[in-house]
Amino acid sequence: MDNYLQGQIFTTSASLVDSVDRKLLVVLRDGRKLIGVLRSFDQFANLVLQDTIERIYVGDAYGDIPRGIFIIRGENVVLLGEIDLDKEDEVPLRQRPVEEILSAQREEMEARQKREKLRNKLLHDQGFSVDFTETDLY
């Protein structure tokens, strides 16, 4: 944290240097959550993550998929969070096998699509334009 307080202006590079070699949660623009160890970065927030897992959340459950090493292009990054290793154990979520989570995720997605389809139909019947989809909010 002292890196940008000693007379230097704040830059991306100065700010992330403290997070190197730490376990981080990275949220991507497509909604995926990656957890891994930050090994390198640059001024665009391009990142290198090692020993990465993708964590999928559905309701109060989650599942992990091992993914390996990532180079993430900065434009796809929404936020990076440092994980509090003490808090991590207190989180009231339960871990489920990947297959179970993936099917739960699929069900959730299908339910949402169904809901949206119905809503769009109702709006369309009343004369509203319904060409907006919430796929990329950024």
Add this chain to the structure above:
Amino acid sequence: MTLIGQQVTVELKNDLAITGILVSVDQFLNIKLDDIHVVEEQKYPHMMAVKNCFIRGSVVRYVKLPASAVDTALLQDAARREAQQPTVPAPR
């Protein structure tokens, strides 16, 4: 005048709103927050174990500042002074 050390709420373009102590901001509006909590925690369970975060400037929609920490008179004076200048001097 600085807002570093104040509690701010950053709302992202995906509607996630994070409150925390402002640690730093850069020219891209990249923001670092400490001691964070998410406004609708139930909706975003992945943020529960996160204590501090770096937010990429390009995904920020709003930054809500504490009104008491903003000196509006000073800002208005600065804006008027800038408006009075015929041209803005080029950065060196």
